[in-house]
Amino acid sequence: MSTGNTILEAKGLSKSFGAVTAAKDINILVHEGEIVGVIGSNGAGKTTFINMVTGYLKPTTGTITFRGSDITGLLPRQVVRTGVCRSFQVSQLFRELTVLEHMLIAIGMMRAHRLSWLAPLHTPEHERHAREMLARYTIEQHAGAVVSTLPQGVRKLLDIAMATVAEPALLLLDEPTSGVAIEEKFPLMQTVMGQIVASKAACLFVEHDMEIVEGYAHRVIAFYEGRVLADGPVKDVLANDEVRKYVIGSEIHREKEKA
Amino acid sequence: MLRDRSTLALAIVMVALVVAGPFLPAWLRFVGTVALANALAVLGLLLLIRTGLVSFGQGLYYCIGGYAAGVGGKDLGLTDAFALLALGIVASGIISAILGLLLCRYREIFFAMFSMAFSMILYGLLSKSQKLGSTDGFNVVTPTFLGYAPDGANVKVWVFGLAVVLAFGVGIVLHQHLRSGMGYASEAVRDNEIRVEYLGVSAQYVVWWKYVLAAVLAALGGGIQALASGHVGPEMAYWTTSGEFVFIALLGGTAHVGAIISAAVIFEFIKTWVTQISPYTWQMFLGIVLLVIIMFLPKGLWSLLARMRRAS
Incomplete structure (x- = not known):
């Protein structure tokens, strides 16, 4: 795992819709060439975070710095021109x-x-x-x-x-494998990650399948109720008690419900 | 990929019609001129429809183009056809550039109703304006052509020729445009604006430009109509005029500029013919035609051609 300088820095990001807080004091660093897995149950704030970074939502408070320049509050079409691109949970x-x-x-x-x-x-x-x-x-x-x-x-x-x-220098993938048949998930990630690693872009991907997270991420960030619950090496985060209780536990239930 | 012969075909028909112009019976030439004036307005509408927007207010600019030509002759003493048409282009360009700033934020029914509302405002203003002949409108000067003043009936031959060159010329340019980056941008905006924004392009920018272009083309059509009939009236801005443009677009389909020009011609001939045999029921007849088209050919008459080509 080789990571370089910081390219994205989110500082104190919050987003509220009226009385609902979708994100609360989020601080995240992403380094050049790093592959970061993002986990968390539905409504934990993962997509809200991606939406704020890419300009779809304007954070209520906080700043987003990309390669040294402030991109907080820019429009999506301005953000993509700086080198931050995204894919969508439901393909657009x-x-x-x-x-x-x-x-x-x-x-x-x-x-x-x-x-x-x-x-x-x-x-x-x-x-x-x-x-x-x-x-x-x-x-x-x-x-x-x-x-x-x-x-x-x-x-x-x-x-x-x-x-x-x-x-892009930073690619945000919002649930790249959602809606894809289980047997196609790994080949799809293999293709996508192969391209991203070859392009040397940093990547942050949201994923519910822990096997995929373990397979591709250098680092994991766990979201829970709009906050960052844990952020660190894959093994540590996935072994974290709180993460097991609030995030992975619910993932297992999800899988059972589906089955 | 099939080689695209559209440009050549459009150019050939254009030349053929210009050459045939002087030999056509006067009534046919007149119907043809009006059809091509409408075609210009509907070619503009085509740009909007391909962007996913249906304007029920192109009559606004059709009327501005007509009145600009009329006022240019009546109050400014101009007679040159190109100058009279240019007045309409400038007037419609300025007004659409301003209204476009508002309209480019709206979609679907809101866009349709807003565009219609503006055309009805103009209709109301002109109907009350004594100076511009209120509901009767006023007569338009006999045009000259870059200093040449054809006599009597020949004027209409020249207006017809001008209509042919403009309609087909615009058709050729638009055919090229539809396959350009901005042309595809229309369809992209129609299908998914979020994706367009995430490809670094403003959907509103695309809509604004298409709106302005559509306005200018409608004004050109209105100008030709004014020169052909020698008269303008506020009904040019009435919503039924705009409705006819939408009708023509549905009749032909939006797949090709040729569909629009053919549909405009077919529409004008059906209208003329049915009005003669049954003056009070032509709207009903057109209504039935529209119903049949929507039910059996939702992509317009042009899709028949595509279907035949596939079958052969």
Whole structure:
């Protein structure tokens, strides 16, 4: 495990919606090239944290610093331009467009400083780049398919592939394996993490499956009721009494409920 | 991928129509000119529909384009067709740029109703304005063309030619635009704005631009209509005018600019023909046509063509 300098620093982040506190005094550091697993039951504040970092929600208090500059309160489209990208728990795609068109749009929007008015988006060069990205995420065979016809696993991979077009320095994955069939979870993570490690980006991923967390994370952060309950090496956090009681316990129950 | 022959096809039809113009019977030329004026407005609407927005208020800019041409002749002493159309472009551009700041924040029914409300405000203002002929409107000057003043019936031939060149010219440019980055951005905004924002692009920026472009095209259409009929009236801003544009878009489908131009022509001919055989029931007839289209061809007449191509 090799980690470099701090790239993300969240200091004293809180978010409340009226009387409901979704996040309370969250302090998190992420280092260059680090893979961080985030665990916690539903409503623990994991997605709220990602939403605050990527500008979807404005924190009530606290600051977010990315590579030395304050990105607190920036809009999502400004945050992604700084090099922080995300994927979504429910993949956010263009329902009537094909997989290839998704990548072309992502390339057109993230790579160009200004969208063209007349020059075609679908150039041989863009297509080559798009197909190469799709191949890396093992979904090139679906290039011509309209996304609403595709299984969840493919959609999730496409969602993540689109988020990595800009070659972000920090990638936040919100439950990359949710909604994916159990037997597809590990191959999906294998593909995604392989790409992230190769790109040397730091990654923070939300995950409910402890085996996956153990398999890919360098470090784990456990959320509980809007707070950070524990933050440290995978073994320590997963062995932490409070984490076992409040987080993993509930995960086991979840699995049982499903079964 | 099939080679795209659309641009060539549009250019050929354009040239053919310009050449045929002087030989067409006057009634046909007039119906054609009006159809192409509408086509320009609906080509603008196409941009909005592809962005997921249905405007029931394109009549606002159609009317502004018409009145700008009228006022340019009546009060500014202009006769040049290009100058008269340019007035409409400038006026609609400025007004849409301002209204667009508000409208780009709204979607779906709210966008539709807001856009309609603004066109009805203009209708109300013009109906009360003595100086602009209130509900009767006023006559528009006979245009000249860059210093050339065709005599009598020839003017209409020139207006027809201008309508053809503008409608097909805009069609060719838009066909190119639909496949550009900004063109795809429309569909992206229609399908998922959150994703668009996370790709670093403002959905409102996209909507604002499409709104302004749609307005300018509607104004061009209105200007042509004014020059062709020699008259403008407040009904150009009435919601039924805007409704006709939406009707044409549904009739043709939004897959291709050719669908819009053909639908505008078919619409105008059906309307003319049915009005002649049964003057008081043409709306009913069009209503039935619309019903049939929505039930059997929800993607418009153009989808028939695509279906035939797939079958062969």
